[in-house]
Amino acid sequence: MTDFGSRTGFVGSVLDGDEGLLVLRGAQDGDVAPRVAEHLRTLLVAGARHVRVDARGASGLGADxxxxxxxxxxxxxxxxxVLTVSGLRLDAVARVAAA
Known part of the structure; x- marks a missing residue:
């Protein structure tokens, strides 16, 4: 992996029974939506029925x-x-500046 260590934000997930948790922390870059999608798909394939997304403390999240x-x-x-989301703040300014 050539970009190891270049990301400042964290995206991680865990499954406990049929409950999934996705955590986003720190400054996210432009590829956060595909990374989040991959984590969520993995949780569904593993059998999650309820998924909680915790985005408290994450920045740089866009409408994508x-x-x-x-x-x-x-x-x-x-x-x-059900999907529940907490702490999601969309940062349109960060998306425009990054483009």
């Missing part, structure tokens, strides 16, 4: 994250599950 969360909620609905 919203369709990812919407698709996951749709998939969880089929399982009679």
């Amino acid at each position: 994250l919203l369709p990812v969360l919407g698709r996951i909620q749709t998939r969880l609905n089929l399982r009679r599950g």
Whole structure:
């Protein structure tokens, strides 16, 4: 991996039974939406029915994250599950400056 150590933000997930947790912390870069999508897909494949996203303390999150969360909620609905999100603040200024 050539960019090891270049990211300042953290994206991580864990599954406990049918409960998934995705944690975002720190300054995120432009590829955060695909990284979040991959973690969420992995949780669903592993059997998560309820997923909590904790974005407290994360910055640099853009509107490109919203369709990812919407698709996951749709998939969880089929399982009679739910997606809950806390601490999500969209930073449109960071997205425009990064482009």
